Amino acid sequence: MIKTICIQQLQLILLFFTEVVPQLSTPQTSKFKCLPNGCCDEHQWCRFWASIGECTANPDWMTGNCQLACNTCNAGIKG
Numbered sequence: 001m002i003k004t005i006c007i008q009q010l011q012l013i014l015l016f017f018t019e020v021v022p023q024l025s026t027p028q029t030s031k032f033k034c035l036p037n038g039c040c041d042e043h044q045w046c047r048f049w050a051s052i053g054e055c056t057a058n059p060d061w062m063t064g065n066c067q068l069a070c071n072t073c074n075a076g077i078k079g
Contacts, residue, residue, distance in 0.1 A: 039073035
């Protein structure tokens with residue numbers, strides 16, 4: 001069975017490989033990337049998380065917060 005990695009663990013992994021200091025205590029609340037129709041990635045790391053399988057492993061959060069990266073624009077539109 002594959003163990004799901006939590007977001008803070010992913011941030012630490014990214015920190016290790018990129019040497020960028022993440023803001024673990026202050027999550028990004030603004031839209032990171034949006035299409036004109038309102039479909040958005042809410043976080044700058046959505047594409048990274050999607051690339052390592054988090055759209056499937058963590059769909060409850062990823063569907064609404066990483067719509068572009070997970071290709072779920074119609075499934076998770078926030079109102």
